Each structure stands twice: as C-alpha cells, then as structure tokens.
Amino acid sequence: MESILLLIFSIGFIALGIRHNNTIHEEEGFGPSGSIILEFITIWTDKLPYWFTKAIYLLIGIGCLIGSYLNYF
Secondary structure, three states: OHHHHHHHHHHHHHHHHHHOOHHHHHHOOOOOOOOHHHHHHHHHHOOOOHHHHHHHHHHHHHHHHHHHHHHHO
16 A cells, blocks of 8 residues: 555656756745645645756656555565
C-alpha cells in the first residue's frame, strides 16, 4: 500500500516540476486553489526562485519514485 502512495506522490511532484515555469511561479500562492495539499506546498515555495522550486519538486518526485521502487521489492 505504501508503495502505491509513494508512486502517486512521485507522479504528482514530477508533473508539478515539469509544468512549473516563471509565469506559474508568479501566480502560485495568490488566492484559494481548492486543493489543501497544493495550497500547503505553495505557501512555502512562493518565496523561492522558480528554478529552485522546480528542482525541489523534481527531486521530491524522484525520491518518492525511488522509495516506491525500494518499498515494492
């Protein structure tokens, strides 16, 4: 069960990292998005440079993907 959750989180964070650019970064954190998880993530990342936030999203996604693989086997 844990490996499935890690796989879902890895796909989500990798998707966030891929779609993240300077325009999206400027719009994050302004107004309710409807998602509690996305709102929590953007609270602390809206003050960082967009390239650093993109790297964080991708690294968390890759880490969750590796964790999912290791937990599965």
